[in-house]
Amino acid sequence: MKKIAKEKLALLWELLAHKATLYFPLQEDGAVNFAPWKNGAQVDFGVNSIVPPKNVFFPQAETYLRFKTGAKRLQLESVEPEEKFILFGVRPCDLASFNILDKIFLEEPTDGLYAKRRRLGTLVSMGCNEPGETCFCTSFALEPAFAPGADVMVWDMGEFLLWEPRSTKGEALTAVINELLDEAAPEETAAAVRLRDTTAAGEAAAARQRGWNTEGLQEALRGKFNDELWEKLYHRCLGCGICTYLCPTCHCFDIQDFSRDLEGERFSCWDSCMFAEFTLMTSGENPRPTQKERVRQRFLHKLLYFPSKFGLYACVGCGRCVRKCPVHLDITQVIKEAGGVVSGS
Amino acid sequence: MPVNLKLQSFEPLIIAFCCNWCSYAGGDLAGTSRMTYPANVRVIRVPCSSRVSSNFILRAFQRGADGVVVAGCHPGDCHYTSGNYFARRRFLLLQRFLEFLGMEPERFQVHWISASEGNRFAAVMTETTDKIRALGPNRKLRDTR
Amino acid sequence: MKQLSEILKEVAFGSLSSGEAEMVIGWQKGPFWWQSFPAFITDPGGTGSLIWDPFSVSNLSKYLLKEVPEKKIALFLKGCDALGFNQMLRDGRVDREKVLLFGIPCDGLVDPARVEAAGLSKGLLQVKKEQEELIFYYKKGQRKAPARDFYYAKCLSCRYPNPVIYDQMLGEAVPCQPVERFADVSKLETTPLEERFSYWSRHFSRCIRCFACRNVCPACSCRECIFDLAEPRWLGKANELSETQFYHITRAYHVAGRCVDCGECARICPVGIPLAELNRKFIKDINELYGEYDAGADLDKEAPLLTFKTDDPDVSSGS
Numbered sequence: 001m002k003k004i005a006k007e008k009l010a011l012l013w014e015l016l017a018h019k020a021t022l023y024f025p026l027q028e029d030g031a032v033n034f035a036p037w038k039n040g041a042q043v044d045f046g047v048n049s050i051v052p053p054k055n056v057f058f059p060q061a062e063t064y065l066r067f068k069t070g071a072k073r074l075q076l077e078s079v080e081p082e083e084k085f086i087l088f089g090v091r092p093c094d095l096a097s098f099n100i101l102d103k104i105f106l107e108e109p110t111d112g113l114y115a116k117r118r119r120l121g122t123l124v125s126m127g128c129n130e131p132g133e134t135c136f137c138t139s140f141a142l143e144p145a146f147a148p149g150a151d152v153m154v155w156d157m158g159e160f161l162l163w164e165p166r167s168t169k170g171e172a173l174t175a176v177i178n179e180l181l182d183e184a185a186p187e188e189t190a191a192a193v194r195l196r197d198t199t200a201a202g203e204a205a206a207a208r209q210r211g212w213n214t215e216g217l218q219e220a221l222r223g224k225f226n227d228e229l230w231e232k233l234y235h236r237c238l239g240c241g242i243c244t245y246l247c248p249t250c251h252c253f254d255i256q257d258f259s260r261d262l263e264g265e266r267f268s269c270w271d272s273c274m275f276a277e278f279t280l281m282t283s284g285e286n287p288r289p290t291q292k293e294r295v296r297q298r299f300l301h302k303l304l305y306f307p308s309k310f311g312l313y314a315c316v317g318c319g320r321c322v323r324k325c326p327v328h329l330d331i332t333q334v335i336k337e338a339g340g341v342v343s344g345s
Numbered sequence: 346m347p348v349n350l351k352l353q354s355f356e357p358l359i360i361a362f363c364c365n366w367c368s369y370a371g372g373d374l375a376g377t378s379r380m381t382y383p384a385n386v387r388v389i390r391v392p393c394s395s396r397v398s399s400n401f402i403l404r405a406f407q408r409g410a411d412g413v414v415v416a417g418c419h420p421g422d423c424h425y426t427s428g429n430y431f432a433r434r435r436f437l438l439l440q441r442f443l444e445f446l447g448m449e450p451e452r453f454q455v456h457w458i459s460a461s462e463g464n465r466f467a468a469v470m471t472e473t474t475d476k477i478r479a480l481g482p483n484r485k486l487r488d489t490r
Numbered sequence: 491m492k493q494l495s496e497i498l499k500e501v502a503f504g505s506l507s508s509g510e511a512e513m514v515i516g517w518q519k520g521p522f523w524w525q526s527f528p529a530f531i532t533d534p535g536g537t538g539s540l541i542w543d544p545f546s547v548s549n550l551s552k553y554l555l556k557e558v559p560e561k562k563i564a565l566f567l568k569g570c571d572a573l574g575f576n577q578m579l580r581d582g583r584v585d586r587e588k589v590l591l592f593g594i595p596c597d598g599l600v601d602p603a604r605v606e607a608a609g610l611s612k613g614l615l616q617v618k619k620e621q622e623e624l625i626f627y628y629k630k631g632q633r634k635a636p637a638r639d640f641y642y643a644k645c646l647s648c649r650y651p652n653p654v655i656y657d658q659m660l661g662e663a664v665p666c667q668p669v670e671r672f673a674d675v676s677k678l679e680t681t682p683l684e685e686r687f688s689y690w691s692r693h694f695s696r697c698i699r700c701f702a703c704r705n706v707c708p709a710c711s712c713r714e715c716i717f718d719l720a721e722p723r724w725l726g727k728a729n730e731l732s733e734t735q736f737y738h739i740t741r742a743y744h745v746a747g748r749c750v751d752c753g754e755c756a757r758i759c760p761v762g763i764p765l766a767e768l769n770r771k772f773i774k775d776i777n778e779l780y781g782e783y784d785a786g787a788d789l790d791k792e793a794p795l796l797t798f799k800t801d802d803p804d805v806s807s808g809s
Contacts, residue, residue, distance in 0.1 A: 028692065028696070029692065029693065029696075029762055030762055031696060031761050031762045033696065033761075050760060050761055051698060051761070059729070060698065060699075060729040061727065061728040061729035061730070063728075133522065133611070134522070210521060235528070235530040235553070235556075236527055236528040236529070236530070236548075236553075238552075238702065238705040238706055239705055240700050240701050240702035240704075240705045240706070240758075241698070241699070241700035241701060241702070242700045242702050242758075242760050245698045245699075245700050246698075246760060254727060256726065256727050256728070258726060258728060267728055269727040269728060269729070271727075272700075275701075275718070276718065277718050277720065280720075291556070322522075324760045326548070326702060326706060326757075326758040327527045327528055327548060328520045328525045328526075328527040329527070332521075333520070
């Protein structure tokens with residue numbers, strides 16, 4: 001394992017930014033979000049970003065086709081991402097969300113743009129030193145301080161960052177910045193292992209204290225389609241898109257055209273099952289006529305349909321919905337109400 | 346016509362929403378009287394100045410207008426009695442709001458032009474075009490696609 | 491405050507068991523200290539779970555648009571919520587006969603972000619308000635601090651802490667010392683144009699178009715919203731600054747003269763766009779140009795954009 005002293009970080013950013021576009025959690029007006037780094041930007045590893053880094057692979061809006069009429073034939077030109085990039089400081093929960101997005105976008109028929117971005121990107125994950133009060137990643141068998149899918153894993157050890165390349169991409173990146181790295185001492189490496197253990201244990205204990213987990217949840221939800229649970233829950237939903245847009249695993253999108261004069265472009269963009277128009281048909285028929293059906297769909301999708309199809313829950317326990325839902329209708333409430341087995345307490 | 350921003354001498358695109366009863370007729374009079382006003386101005390005829398929704402104005406800026414003019418009957422002369430009085434309140438607020446967001450106040454103007462004021466129509470359009478030309482292309486609400 | 495919370499349970503129980511109301515909308519407590527959320531109770535036995543605490547910030551009257559209009563609904567209104575309710579009434583979106591209003595005097599509610607910023611949130615179990623103080627309860631021990639230091643910005647400039655409409659008032663009226671609410675707008679007005687433009691561009695660029703600011707707004711009560719219409723599609727779905735500008739200009743302009751300045755839009759914005767400044771610019775201009783007007787409170791005055799004077803200030807100058 002390697003390490004890099006904190007005073008060398010500015011040099012590191014500089015060096016990496018020359019290699020590729022460098023996405024960091026940047027602070028602006030008090031809000032932390034992933035954005036391309038430029039000199040003078042305020043990097044903030046203190047809290048997880050408001051908007052999850054899924055938008056690096058699955059942008060909120062993305063043009064993939066330009067068209068032109070006027071000539072004899074319709075001219076089409078496809079648009080593809082070309083730039084290599086490094087996504088630095090992704091939390092293990094968010095990194096696990098890419099796994100979930102992969103199930104959707106990398107299975108046949110593959111989403112070519114998503115696949116290409118996955119190839120172009122190098123993922124540097126930063127372990128959590130202390131999970132937040134709204135975190136519950138261990139409920140989905142994740143570790144707060146370790147991300148198995150990372151190309152490079154780093155840990156903030158106070159004076160320095162521990163740096164562990166974990167894939168060929170990660171090795172390649174490490175080779176580029178080798179001059180800035182030092183060899184970590186065995187006791188420093190051991191500290192990272194301890195950090196992994198303590199954060200995971202701490203988070204699991206906190207989850208137990210909250211009195212719910214995901215054991216048996218799928219079974220509990222099967223047959224609950226017409227349960228009065230949804231009637232009870234949906235009333236307070238405002239029907240906004242905060243939960244879906246801030247969810248690292250939500251992946252619904254729409255296809256739209258933008259045109260002016262004789263040319264235009266076609267783009268995909270985020271959409272939200274919380275919006276009434278999401279399922280509105282041309283005829284005026286809406287198969288999910290009220291917020292009740294929409295709320296039910298969102299949670300059953302994450303906790304029942306997705307796991308039935310792909311074998312894993314579409315939630316990574318990042319806690320964004322817990323924190324940001326204005327009326328506190330978050331997934332943990334549903335898990336609890338739906339009867340995820342109460343354990344420990 | 347998309348305006349070519351790279352042109353050395355910049356020619357602004359100006360959208361003028363003109364009320365059917367006064368300002369549009371004023372424009373007609375300017376035409377039949379052979380008065381000239383800049384070809385930069387594209388006139389869109391509306392029933393009344395109060396028919397003009399903020400959506401129209403914003404959309405014009407989004408799709409390449411460098412300036413937008415709303416023209417209606419003089420206050421007191423509205424064909425529908427009071428439409429332009431309502432419009433006057435709405436557009437003064439909108440003007441001040443756009444300026445609050447950082448838009449140059451010259452870019453969105455409201456003028457009262459009667460059917461008999463062909464000369465005023467030509468003068469307003471000429472003056473507006475000159476002002477906007479001096480300001481240069483508008484990028485502030487423009488769709489960059 | 492504990493007392494008020496008991497009264498609240500009692501009147502909720504009373505109105506349901508007497509059949510005066512078929513549903514009560516109040517607040518319930520979530521697992522975290524800062525979670526108080528809207529609750530919809532139809533069974534008198536369920537009223538014991540209702541609470542009133544320093545986090546009962548949600549405006550319950552907006553739900554009247556969604557709930558079954560035939561039902562008679564009882565709900566609790568703070569000062570700001572009452573203004574919103576009045577505006578909905580004025581916009582013809584609620585039926586006064588179908589609601590039973592319990593007024594709650596409220597001198598301010600606690601912003602969890604301020605508790606966090608003060609470093610008090612770690613291990614925090616509960617926050618209670620007693621007189622002018624907040625008491626923070628932890629596993630071991632407690633801490634006290636002046637309540638006003640933790641209030642939402644919108645509460646510090648509140649001018650109507652006591653509901654202006656109610657059937658029954660719960661508790662004693664509270665005084666208020668509002669700070670100047672147009673300070674931020676005035677400051678922005680005097681900054682150079684380009685600086686102002688980049689200020690708003692920076693904020694708008696963060697917008698994720700979740701529509702929470704619209705959905706929470708008591709003045710946004712249209713049955714059909716242009717932002718949802720596919721045809722004509724006024725608001726595109728691209729992540730384009732110009733589209734976001736269109737959204738925010740249109741939203742604020744549409745509620746001009748009807749915005750009650752409850753500050754909910756700015757409070758719930760997940761990315762921290764200072765939306766209240768947009769609304770307040772309109773309020774400030776309306777006050778200056780057409781005379782003081784408080785939407786939701788000045789029921790005897792005509793709505794400023796639904797009327798005119800022949801000698802109103804002119805608009806045509808263009809410079």
